[in-house]
Amino acid sequence: AASFGTLFAKALGHIAGVQVRTIVSVGGSVAGRYGFSELLVLLLALDARVSLYREGETPLSAFLQSPRGKPFLLEKILVAPGASAGFQSLRAANNDFSLLSVCASSRESGWRVAVGARPQVAALGENAGAWLGLQPKPGDAAAARAGELAAQELRFGDDVRAGAAYRQAVCPVLVARAVMEA
Template structure:
């Protein structure tokens, strides 16, 4: 259980960022689900409840998701189920339980760059950007590759297009984190293959994605892309599985994801 010395609820982002920057152990509170599992000592905890950052808004070209939006809101949102084959609601549906998903926020999940994050894997397969208070707006892939800096994630932007996507994962039990998770997407014959819970953070299999985009999508090419993804990405060992096990699972789930996207594309044509 974490401990804190003080709790504040700022009225604007500028005030929140100033307090965050004042001391090293000042911390933004999300849903606190993961903080509860540790023993972190927080100087001043910053609650963003008063900043109206819990929303899902559909704009002309983008979907905006506020940082304080819960995973449960992602799961149940009607419009999100209609975009990208419902990949975002599907990615969070099996995370532990409804009570847990009601507490976990999008901002905390993405900003923390958790290796086990199902949501990051799905977002990385889409045309996603993040908006930071200090750092501004940037592609999600760039944010994930940046060194950690104190900042506040304000919202996530997802470009609205005809991208088809699929999300798959393997869990040892319904209440556990994924052993591995995979997202695959395709837009105008350009493919993106993402693998997360390796157990390090999600990453795009760049070479495998490029090879699949140039092919004719024969069975052999699909299997080859799945194998390339397992070979170009690194895998580690933890209590949920070995690196070798994850590498094998990667091939299986990537192939299934590609086939699922192809089926969805044919169904819409």
């Protein structure tokens, strides 16, 4: 996490409070596939790999799409350094769960845009990443278009925090901001 500057602190500093942050584990957060997990948003955008019992390493994106249950996660999550990333979220109160969270990361191989708290588990906006292509620093228009593509591509749902339509309306703005921050 040190190679990503303040990215992890910015995204995870809002989690409930010190008491909760000291007992939560990275492996538990990933294995739980929680829709509200901002850690998953970061790790998914950063193209993390997870180590699974008897199956070895696999991309986090594949793990999140696999059926729950077996295989189970070992507490080993690998993130290659060298990405530039930005994180944005919208929440009703400072220590509340996000209504929507976004992480955009850029590497030499291209962009990855992850959106979480939809309220389903975090997912990649593949079309948004493809649109940004290999541009190291896209302009405002390209970032805005990536946001629109992510909002069109991903499914959003309702819960007690926000409705699907609201989340879909906010998504383009958060994606554009995360891309510009990266």
